Amino acid sequence: MSRPQPVAVAALPTRPRLTIDLDAVAVNTRLFARRTAGELMAVVKADGFGHGAADVARTALVHGATRLGVTSLDEAFALRDAGLVAPVLSWLNPVDADWASAVARDIEVAVPSREHLDAVIAAGRGARVHLHLDTGMARDGAAPSAWAGLCRAARRAELRGELTVVGLMGHLGCADVPTDPSNAAGRTRFAWGLQVARGAGLRPTQRHLAATSATLLDPLSHHTMSRVGAGLVGIDPSRTTDLRPALTLTAPIVALRSVRAGTGVGYGHTWQAPRATRLALLPVGYADGLPVSASGRAEVLISGRRVPVVGRISMDMTVVDLGDTPAELGDLACVFGPGRAGEPTVRAWADAAGVPEHEIVTGLGGRLERVHTPSSTSLRRLS
Numbered sequence: 001m002s003r004p005q006p007v008a009v010a011a012l013p014t015r016p017r018l019t020i021d022l023d024a025v026a027v028n029t030r031l032f033a034r035r036t037a038g039e040l041m042a043v044v045k046a047d048g049f050g051h052g053a054a055d056v057a058r059t060a061l062v063h064g065a066t067r068l069g070v071t072s073l074d075e076a077f078a079l080r081d082a083g084l085v086a087p088v089l090s091w092l093n094p095v096d097a098d099w100a101s102a103v104a105r106d107i108e109v110a111v112p113s114r115e116h117l118d119a120v121i122a123a124g125r126g127a128r129v130h131l132h133l134d135t136g137m138a139r140d141g142a143a144p145s146a147w148a149g150l151c152r153a154a155r156r157a158e159l160r161g162e163l164t165v166v167g168l169m170g171h172l173g174c175a176d177v178p179t180d181p182s183n184a185a186g187r188t189r190f191a192w193g194l195q196v197a198r199g200a201g202l203r204p205t206q207r208h209l210a211a212t213s214a215t216l217l218d219p220l221s222h223h224t225m226s227r228v229g230a231g232l233v234g235i236d237p238s239r240t241t242d243l244r245p246a247l248t249l250t251a252p253i254v255a256l257r258s259v260r261a262g263t264g265v266g267y268g269h270t271w272q273a274p275r276a277t278r279l280a281l282l283p284v285g286y287a288d289g290l291p292v293s294a295s296g297r298a299e300v301l302i303s304g305r306r307v308p309v310v311g312r313i314s315m316d317m318t319v320v321d322l323g324d325t326p327a328e329l330g331d332l333a334c335v336f337g338p339g340r341a342g343e344p345t346v347r348a349w350a351d352a353a354g355v356p357e358h359e360i361v362t363g364l365g366g367r368l369e370r371v372h373t374p375s376s377t378s379l380r381r382l383s
């Protein structure tokens with residue numbers, strides 16, 4: 001066995017880079033636009049699922065989406081600040097949110113309660129609201145027992161010229177498992193909610209229940225619009241449909257070392273080299289969004305080969321076991337990508353970590369260098 005060699009340290013590129021493939025977003029958007037008879041709302045909350053809200057929004061609007069959806073008003077204002085003029089709906093805000101600015105900036109808002117309705121009315125005339133019914137998640141949206149009262153109060157406000165009810169919305173919690181009985185129950189409750197609203201005199205033109213999975217698997221849930229987020233960036237929670245992942249994370253090898261059998265690696269020495277081997281250090285860790293729970297399970301691609309992540313992923317660093325895989329300082333490791341060149345996917349990392357893919361893509365840290373292809377500038381010229 002050879003003696004451990006001195007550690008070689010790179011003076012070269014040290015930054016991990018996240019590449020965001022907007023062509024993939026375009027392809028996915030077109031697929032969803034084909035799959036629904038209604039309108040397609042591009043949901044770009046959480047910075048477009050970590051892909052850049054304005055860039056994903058622009059791409060989606062060019063390729064078939066007609067509306068945008070976000071959680072908070074701040075996210076909606078950021079879209080306006082970025083120059084986007086398409087209709088935007090924001091669906092989760094505190095009662096004392098800045099409703100006046102929402103109206104002034106032409107943002108539609110979801111109303112889940114009488115308190116919200118009163119606050120929106122108090123902020124001035126002209127609001128465009130979507131009444132939100134809880135269709136079985138016990139999360140947001142009005143309880144069925146409060147629905148008729150909410151619809152009547154909204155209709156009275158409409159008759160006074162204070163606001164317009166342009167939409168009714170619900171959301172399904174188990175749409176990725178189409179056989180789950182809660183899907184039919186949610187659809188039935190939504191249909192009931194539409195009838196109650198109609199009985200109160202409301203005639204909203206947008207009626208929407210389906211997100212990614214229901215759009216793909218449950219045409220009965222489509223109504224007049226689908227709100228699709230994950231699917232546009234290539235995540236299919238139902239794993240039934242071939243979507244294109246849009247993210248590629250690469251990191252240069254910044255150090256190489258040969259170690260003896262038995263060498264403990266990283267915090268807690270959770271992995272000990274079972275044989276003499278060569279290790280590579282990547283300057284990316286959990287502060288960048290790699291899940292610690294994928295330690296010892298995930299892989300990366302180096303020199304065309306899969307090599308395992310060993311030891312515990314650190315805040316800023318990850319160690320991989322090269323074995324006899326050839327590699328030099330500065331060589332790029334592909335942490336994840338679309339999988340076309342044999343690299344692991346976000347899904348593989350998610351499975352290794354025991355988390356949904358959404359958690360990985362929305363958790364990627366702000367210090368990663370981000371590159372959009374095609375460039376954001378060319379997109380801005382398009383839209």
Ligand SMILES: *Cc1c(COP(=O)(O)O)cnc(C)c1O
Binds near residue numbers: 091
């Ligand atoms: C996040 C969200 C969506 C989008 O869901 P996906 O499964 O990512 O398409 C739609 N509607 C609501 C209310 C949401 O919170």
